[in-house]
Amino acid sequence: MTNKPKEIVDIDAGDANNELFAVEYLEDIYKFYKIVENENRPHDYMNSQPEINEKMRAILTDWLVDLHTKFQLSPEALYLAT
Missing domain, CATH: 1.20.5 (Single alpha-helices involved in coiled-coils or other helix-helix interfaces)
Known part of the structure; x- marks a missing residue:
C-alpha cells in the first residue's frame, strides 16, 4: 500500500477554552473506547x-x-x- 495516512484534524481544538466540554479528558475517553470496542462487538452470532x-x-x-x-x-x- 502506498497510500499516505490522512492528516488527523483535532475537531475539539475550538472547544479547548470552554470548560464545559472537559477537553482534558477527551484523549482518555478515546483510549478507553478503543480498548472496549472489541469487547462489545458481536462474536459468532x-x-x-x-x-x-x-x-x-x-x-x-x-x-x-x-x-x-x-x-x-x-x-x-x-x-x-x-
Missing part, C-alpha cells in the same frame, strides 16, 4: 440464532436493502437495521 441460518439472513438483508431503496431512507436507518 449465528450460533445464538438457531431459528435462522446464513441463507435466510442473506434473504432478509436483501429485502431490507430493497425497502431502504424503495422508501429512500437514510443510510443510518439501513445500518441500524442490518
Whole structure:
C-alpha cells in the first residue's frame, strides 16, 4: 500500500477554552473506547440464532436493502437495521 495516512484534524481544538466540554479528558475517553470496542462487538452470532441460518439472513438483508431503496431512507436507518 502506498497510500499516505490522512492528516488527523483535532475537531475539539475550538472547544479547548470552554470548560464545559472537559477537553482534558477527551484523549482518555478515546483510549478507553478503543480498548472496549472489541469487547462489545458481536462474536459468532449465528450460533445464538438457531431459528435462522446464513441463507435466510442473506434473504432478509436483501429485502431490507430493497425497502431502504424503495422508501429512500437514510443510510443510518439501513445500518441500524442490518
